[in-house]
Amino acid sequence: MVPFGGWDMPVQYTGVKAEHDAVRSRAGVFDVSHMGEFRVTGADALRFLQHLTTNDVSKLKPGRAQYNWLPGVAGGLVDDIYIYQHADGEYLLVVNASNTAKDWAHLQEHTTGFDVTLTDESDRWALLAVQGPQAESLLQPHTDVDLSTKKKNAFFPARLFDFDVWLARTGYTGEDGFEVFTDASEAETVWDKLIAIGITPAGLGARDTLRLEAGFPLYGHEFSDTIHPLSSTYTWVVKDKTHVGRGHISLEPAHRLIGLKLERVPVREGYPVKVNGQVVGHVTSGSSSPTLGHPIAMALVDSAHAGADLFEVEVRGKDHPATRMELPFYKR
Secondary structure, eight states, X not given: OEEETTEEEOSOSSOHHHHHHHHHHSOEEEEOTTSEEEEEESTTHHHHHHHHXXXXXXXXXXTBXXXXXXXXXXXXXXXXXXXXXXXXXXXXXXXXXXXXXXXXXXXXXXXXXXXXXXXXXXXXXXXXXXXXXTHXXXXXXXXXXXXXXXXXXXXXXXXEXXXXXXXXXXXXXXXXXXXXXXXXXXXXXXXXXXXXXXXXXXXXXXXXXHHHHTTOOOBTTTBOSSSOGGGSSOGXXXXXXXXXXXXXXXXXXXXXXXXXXXXXOOOOTXXXXXXXXXXXXXXXXXXXXXXXXXXXXXXXXXXXXXXXSEEEEEETTEEEEEEEXXXXXXXX
16 A cells, blocks of 8 residues: 555555456456546536637537546646536546646636536545456446447446446546446445456556556656646647647647667666667656566657657666657557
């Protein structure tokens, strides 16, 4: 157990590799109840969210979810978030745990001129993420909804183990799966029932190796208040509309996020990245890849050097060769 975002979180249960492999081959469940949840309602709910985000919230319909960004007023991101539309004029925002207080203040600061009501429901919800190629088949006997009819980013009410929950076909592992929104008072029972049907409990360690293989950015590593978000491969999240921070988002980023493959030595956040001995950036996330069998990393490097094929990563004073790889490293 380690402190994370103001919570005590499990790094591992039986071991990172075993949990990682379970998600890639069968199904695992993550307790991500530390995430924050805000409800946005009112006649101007859509207009408010359009003003504060980069993606086109108007494309959402009730029962659908969307990945989005909260851009800062002076560059970088306040957070990257998911928006779930409950009904017309009613949305649920899921935000990163470490940013919950900051995001809440940011939203409140921009309510002037909008007919909206914001409700912090973070303590109401527990969130359990069931991820893996067998997630659907394992859950199906225990719910009243035909899961095969639900496409990616679907969001819908269901009965699960005789509990009223909301399910979302979303996740953060590169695998298929369903995130289970359940009342916090019922979470422990739902968790135990998920384990009882053969779903493997997984912790932060496996969550990190899975999302790294899938090329998913993590706030505080690949995104921050100061990192230009368009340095990532997620340029599609920015649509042509007026929104907070548009002037800064439209500037050309000075850095690019790239993938790196190493042969033997795992690298960590902050390690210098070089081209021909010259430092051109740094590692943002790195680990050994259980699926691929070698170390991988994401790195933020100068745009002028982002197209190079060969790099070096300095580890404890020694340079180790690295080859640029296209992101994601792994795709189901």
